[in-house]
Amino acid sequence: MIQYILLGFLNYQPMTGYDLKRALDHSTGHFWHAYHSQIYTTLRQMEKDGLVTSQFVMGEGQPDRRTYTITEQGREMLSVWLSRPLTEAVSVKEELLVRLFFSGQRSNESILAELTVQREIHQQKLAEYRKMQQEMEEQAKCLPLPSLQRDSVFWMATLKMGMRYEQAYLDWLSETIQTVQSL
Amino acid sequence: MIQYILLGFLNYQPMTGYDLKRALDHSTGHFWHAYHSQIYTTLRQMEKDGLVTSQFVMGEGQPDRRTYTITEQGREMLSVWLSRPLTEAVSVKEELLVRLFFSGQRSNESILAELTVQREIHQQKLAEYRKMQQEMEEQAKCLPLPSLQRDSVFWMATLKMGMRYEQAYLDWLSETIQTVQSL
């Protein structure tokens, strides 16, 4: 998966591993996390596979940088991947639900403490997404390239799903906290 | 993670790998999937670690079965895990959002086809969860052990999150389909 994400970004412009890590952290990282270790090793593998090329630039006054550029083969691979639609349910991994499922043996206080912390975490996430939405709407007014206008519709769509997810999570947490309190 | 799920089930009663696979598929599998291969290998490892013991029963008229029983150490490990609350955001993995994020280069038709299939998938999931909820509510009236009454509150809570998630997903899919149609 991470390989397609990297191709997706490199399809816009050449970037270094560090650039990519930052780009991910502010966008796709919210729905597909990656450590920098995974990014650097995947980029190396992709170079071996001919999906990208790299240029090492000795740092003059700055640390050395290795810039990766997508190849025609890389673009082709990204296109093929995008053209083959997801036709199955993706598997969800929700550790909190696993924990709650087996929480019959726990005290109400222990459970409530955990759910309350989670509510704070998801409130922060929602606030973060709302801020991102505002910033994105402002940036959309003055995009450097008109071709990015179309892209920004999809970026915004992913953000909207993030907000719906966080809102649903928050609503459920409040409901569940109430339920546990009344036990 | 899968290890704690297995301990969670074995904490109720001794079970075989096959039993566990079925139990997971009808419950926790909806928020933490596991192949039978992972279940069997994890059970073996857990036996080495002293978390479970196993009794092999030659099948008389039925296939051979290896029944796993949780040990005191296993119960302890489960308890410790449950008592250490999740205090961080769990990382989400949403392949559809990754795909949509980089879908600027795709045709509207291709995107709409994918979103429509996803809507059907999530509608089915929601229907499945609603059916499970009905069954659970009926079963709750005549539980074999009164101690399960408390547990069923948490099982129901996880199911409710599943329904909220699917509903949020469906609402977002409809919204996004409309957005793409109007491009």
Add this chain to the structure above:
DNA sequence: GTGACATATGTCATTATTGACATATAATTC
């Protein structure tokens, strides 16, 4: 000047997960 932080790139051992391959019996259906 020194300590902290951002920039920048990597390695590596371990664990987790995937999904195909393999095997055998019993019951049911055609």
Add this chain to the structure above:
DNA sequence: GAATTATATGTCAATAATGACATATGTCAC
């Protein structure tokens, strides 16, 4: 009687992901 499905348990190679360890420079504040 042949095929299919459910029961039941495993192996294994490959991939993906985790998170610690390692290193070096530039900048800024104190």
